[in-house]
Every structure is written in structure tokens, then in C-alpha cells.
Amino acid sequence: MKNILTLILTLVTINSFGQKIDAPIISEWQNPKILSPDYRYNSASIYLVNGSLLPNLFSGATLTRKERNIYHLKANNYAKYVFLSVEIKHPKSKELLTIPLYLLDATKPNSQQFVASNMGRVLDEIKDEDLIYKPLDATGRLKAITGNSANEIAAQAFEISTSLFKTALALKEGPFGANEILQNVQKGAEYFKKIAQEKTITNEFIIPIIKQSDVYKYEIYSVSIHQIKWDFKTAGNDLLAYLKNKEQTLEQILGSLDTKNPYLVVVRYKSYYSLPTDWIKNVEIDQNYLNNRQSKLVEFSGMKKELESFLLSNLKEAISMKKDFMVYTRDKEINQVNNDVISRLMNSYFIIMESYLNESERHKTTDERKSYFENNYQEAYRILFNQIDDYINGDLKSAKNVIEKYFELSKTDLSKLTESELCSNLQSMEYYNNIVQEQQNSNKSTTQITSSKFYPKYNDLINKIEIVLYKKAFNIDKLKTDAEKANFLNAQIEEYPCCIICKEKANLIVTEINKVNDSVRKEQLQLLQKDYLVTLKNWDEIAKSIASNINQKYPITDREILSPIDKKILQEIEKQYQNIISASNQYLSINDIQPSILNSTELINQLNKYLIIRKTVSHSITVLVTHKLINETDILGNKE
Numbered sequence: 001m002k003n004i005l006t007l008i009l010t011l012v013t014i015n016s017f018g019q020k021i022d023a024p025i026i027s028e029w030q031n032p033k034i035l036s037p038d039y040r041y042n043s044a045s046i047y048l049v050n051g052s053l054l055p056n057l058f059s060g061a062t063l064t065r066k067e068r069n070i071y072h073l074k075a076n077n078y079a080k081y082v083f084l085s086v087e088i089k090h091p092k093s094k095e096l097l098t099i100p101l102y103l104l105d106a107t108k109p110n111s112q113q114f115v116a117s118n119m120g121r122v123l124d125e126i127k128d129e130d131l132i133y134k135p136l137d138a139t140g141r142l143k144a145i146t147g148n149s150a151n152e153i154a155a156q157a158f159e160i161s162t163s164l165f166k167t168a169l170a171l172k173e174g175p176f177g178a179n180e181i182l183q184n185v186q187k188g189a190e191y192f193k194k195i196a197q198e199k200t201i202t203n204e205f206i207i208p209i210i211k212q213s214d215v216y217k218y219e220i221y222s223v224s225i226h227q228i229k230w231d232f233k234t235a236g237n238d239l240l241a242y243l244k245n246k247e248q249t250l251e252q253i254l255g256s257l258d259t260k261n262p263y264l265v266v267v268r269y270k271s272y273y274s275l276p277t278d279w280i281k282n283v284e285i286d287q288n289y290l291n292n293r294q295s296k297l298v299e300f301s302g303m304k305k306e307l308e309s310f311l312l313s314n315l316k317e318a319i320s321m322k323k324d325f326m327v328y329t330r331d332k333e334i335n336q337v338n339n340d341v342i343s344r345l346m347n348s349y350f351i352i353m354e355s356y357l358n359e360s361e362r363h364k365t366t367d368e369r370k371s372y373f374e375n376n377y378q379e380a381y382r383i384l385f386n387q388i389d390d391y392i393n394g395d396l397k398s399a400k401n402v403i404e405k406y407f408e409l410s411k412t413d414l415s416k417l418t419e420s421e422l423c424s425n426l427q428s429m430e431y432y433n434n435i436v437q438e439q440q441n442s443n444k445s446t447t448q449i450t451s452s453k454f455y456p457k458y459n460d461l462i463n464k465i466e467i468v469l470y471k472k473a474f475n476i477d478k479l480k481t482d483a484e485k486a487n488f489l490n491a492q493i494e495e496y497p498c499c500i501i502c503k504e505k506a507n508l509i510v511t512e513i514n515k516v517n518d519s520v521r522k523e524q525l526q527l528l529q530k531d532y533l534v535t536l537k538n539w540d541e542i543a544k545s546i547a548s549n550i551n552q553k554y555p556i557t558d559r560e561i562l563s564p565i566d567k568k569i570l571q572e573i574e575k576q577y578q579n580i581i582s583a584s585n586q587y588l589s590i591n592d593i594q595p596s597i598l599n600s601t602e603l604i605n606q607l608n609k610y611l612i613i614r615k616t617v618s619h620s621i622t623v624l625v626t627h628k629l630i631n632e633t634d635i636l637g638n639k640e
Helices: 051-058 065-071 150-171 181-198 250-255 277-281 287-295 302-333 339-362 367-376 378-389 394-410 419-428 430-441 454-473 482-495 500-529 539-553 556-561 564-592 600-626 632-636
Strands: 005-013 025-030 041-049 081-089 096-105 121-127 136-145 216-227 263-273
Touching: 051 081, 051 136, 277 378, 287 302, 302 339, 302 367, 302 378, 339 378, 339 394, 339 430, 339 454, 367 378, 394 419, 394 430, 394 454, 419 430, 419 454, 430 454, 454 500, 482 500, 500 564, 500 600, 539 564, 564 600
Parallel strands: 005 136
Antiparallel strands: 025 216, 041 121, 041 263, 081 096, 081 136, 216 263
């Protein structure tokens, strides 16, 4: 991983010297840990260690004659001001930005202030994309003002102040303006402006270390130590060599440096955005809260962005539920029921439940996802559902139960449920179907309900349950006759009124059975209409002939003296004669029937009626023919 900040230190003074101050790297450490792409923020801090030794570099009194000759300093020379800063080129505008680090006021030794080993952040939370995915170079600038002229001091102060004001203006354009560094630059600019105007130092400023936000998780990935010295002097040893294979804190690294030389320690960080603690432990069904979290979505990537997007989507639905609940409450106060509102509440609850349950299953696929979800979202969802209960409970508990029953049955092996259990589950979910029916019965549009996400899912589940129930309770495979099948199916329809599909399928089968049988019945009725007894043209003459033959064979005057056997025969003959007279008149009326327009029941009734009549007439004719009271040819001659 490339360093985000590379430091090059130079010295600038009023007079030009042959030598200069430099700050070579004497030790480096690179974190061997491979960071994920989530670490897309860059920060850097520069720590000044042994900063009190900086003035000694410019004090003639502390140097030997030989060293003063090399540095071109006199014995009475000293640094009135020592100003340490870094210049960073803006990654987009390319403008130089001056970030103040340290100021020494040698004119007031009792009040000189600097931030010793904690110089603070010079870059904070800068995105990779803002840096165009390239490392950023910085020039460390150590400016010592050693002249005795007040005008020279003012000119130097004015130059520094102007540079800082330009930096403050540029920082507002970003990407650096999003942190507290801007405030420190502005403080420095105002301070040097005052020096330039008054030609004297009136106060000092401190660059405080910038606290790390708990929203961003930092990881040190690189440390380099620079020794501040004259360029002709030999640098120290690798002070981090012994740390290469050890875990060390920043404090331990800084504490390992000697106290003989001033050092700059550059610490580079990578960080990623992390959910704030209050977002993890709480959630609000509120539009402002949603907008706030929505604005931070760009900070996430990959799996983390997906989980945050899920929550934001569910929160949006919860806000919609809250609004619909308020509408429902107002309608209830005036004794009105708006089924569209109830449907919307149910649909929103369904969407949230489905999203949560799907994610609960999905995060089981990897330990990383499971851990992140449980640590960052589990509690938030618990609170969210507790708040949702306030909107879809009480009077709307039946609506809530339908949604929860849906998810329960979606995971149930329906084939293992009994017929009564299946029917009971169907009845427990009728509430939603009743809403649709009420809309239809009141001639109101059902478009809003039927176009919801829950509606097709609900219908799909109901269909699955009813199909299972039909297979269990309406099986006619073992029944033999059509009559048995039709009777069984009709009885089951009465037994399971909860199942719409069962009724529809059973009625289709019964109808089909009746269609087949009705076709046969129509043919039978049509054949009866063509029966020889129907087509016989001389029924009246035959009847008179039978009556005459009876009187001839059994004269009225002789009937009193007939033997008991003959009397019994005569009674049977008279009975059959009366049957012919009575039944034949009904049988002949079959010609008035149109079989094609009769329904199944009418066909059955008419066919049974005329079959019985024909049987009666045929039997009576047979008896009379046997007793030779009618000629068989008179009747049967008409038979084809």
C-alpha cells in the first residue's frame, strides 16, 4: 500500500546559507496487515518529538566556532521565531496548502508554547477518490526568523499569514474542508497577521491534536521517523529496527526516541466509516432520521452498504406505515373503515418482515456477514419492530396475524398437516380476502390492493394450501360409479367450505359426470319417444276391444257365480286394464317433452317417470295377451 503522505523537509530563513536543514528518514515501519477496500479514508499526523531542541539549531551560543562558520551564524545569533509547517499540493486544484505545526516565540521564553510530542493531524478522513488514488507528497518547511530588523520580521510574518489565508480559502473547497484542520489554519493566519501589523509577538497559538471520531475506525498502516538536522551532519541509526516483528503502540514508538535530537514522526492511517453507536442501539421512524442515515450511505461499500440499504428501505416503509396508521386512526374516530389504508399497512408490514427474514437467512451464509449484522443491526431491528407493533396491533391485530401466519406457513411442510389443520389455517387468513370482497361488494376499486406486493404472494400461498387440502379430502380414485363420485364430492364441498379451489374442482367433476350421464339420458328419452307404444295410433280402439273382450269372456250376469279362482283372475284382468287406461295416457304425453332443453335433474326425473310408466303398460299388456283378451299382433305389430 502506498504512503498517503511523503515528507520532505527544507529550511527557509531570511538570509541564504550554503547549508540547509533536512529531515531524512532514519526509520520506517509498514503494517503487514492487508486492509479491505472499506478502508477508503486517509489521515496523517506529524508528531514533533524533542521540539524544544529546535531553537538550538540556530543559536550561535550553543555552537562551536567551526559550526558557526559552517552555518554562517554569529555567537549572538538566535532564532526569534521558529515556524514549522507542511505544504501539501491540493490533489485537484494543485494549489499549495500550508498546514501550521509548530511556533516558537523566543522573545518570551517563559510563555513559549508548542505541542511537544503531539503535533496533531495534518490530513483527516480524506477519501481515496478525492486523492485520485495517488500518494500525496508534502514539503516540511522550517522557517527561522533570525534578523534583528522589525521590518524584516513583519515581512516574514506577513508572508506566512498570506500563505495561511490562501490555505484557509482553499480548504473550504474540499476535500480537506471536512475536518478541524481548517480551524487551526485560520487561527495561524490571524496570529501572523497580527504579528505583521504590530511588529511584535503578542500571543502564541497551539495546534491541538484532532480527536478521532468513533464513527471512523482507524488503522495505522505506516510510520516513518525523520531526524531534523543540518544536511552535512550524519543521521542517527534505524530506531525502529527492533520493532519490525513486534506489535507496538504509537506511544511506545514515540517513547523509544532519544532526547538528543528533534524528530518528526509521520504516522499514516487508513480508516473506514462505521455506524455511530446511537444508530446501532436505536432507530427512529422519522423522516429526518432517515435522511440523515441516507446521506451517509455513500460511506459504505459491498456487504455493509447492502445491509444499510436494507435497513433504510425498511425504515422508509415504516414511515409509510406511521402515516397510514394516522389516517386509519382519524377514519376510525368518525366510524369509517378504509380498506385501502388497512391493505397498505399490511403490505408495508409484509415488505419489512420479508426483508428482515430474508436477511436473517442470508447472513447465515458467512460468519463475517452474520457477525456484522448481529453487532450492528440486530438491536436496531428489534426496536424497529417494537415501534411497528404500535401501528399494526390492537384493532388491526387480525391484519398483523395474517402477515405473521403467512411467513409461518411459508416455512411449513403443508403435506404433513391434516385436513382440519389446513382448513383452520385457511380460515385464519380469510381477513385479507374479506377486505377485497368488501371493496368489490361496495363497488370500490380494488386496484390498490391487488397491485400491492403482498396480494399475489397471499394468493399463491392460499392456492398451495387449498391444492394440498383438495388432494387429501377430495380423492375419488377408489370410488367406482359416477353416482358415488358425484355424491362424495358434493358431501365434501359441504364439509370444507373454507376451500374455494376444492369447491370449484369438485363442481367441475360433478358437472362433467352429469354431462356424460345427461347425454345418455337424453338418448334414452328420445328412444322412449319413438317407442312402439307411443307411436301406436289406435289406442282408443284397442281399449274398447279389451273392454268388449272382457265382457264377452266374463259376462256381467255370470260374474256372481264365478268360482273363487275365476273371480281372482277377473280382478287381476280388470286391474291391468285400468293400469293401461291410466298409464297409457301419461305415457303418450312423452311426445310433449323436449329433452335438449332439460337440465340434469329434469332429465333424471322425466326419464325415471316414463320408464316406470312404460314398464307398467308393458306388464299389463302381457297379462291381457296371456288371457287372450287382446291380440298380440294388435300391439306388437307396431314394434319395429
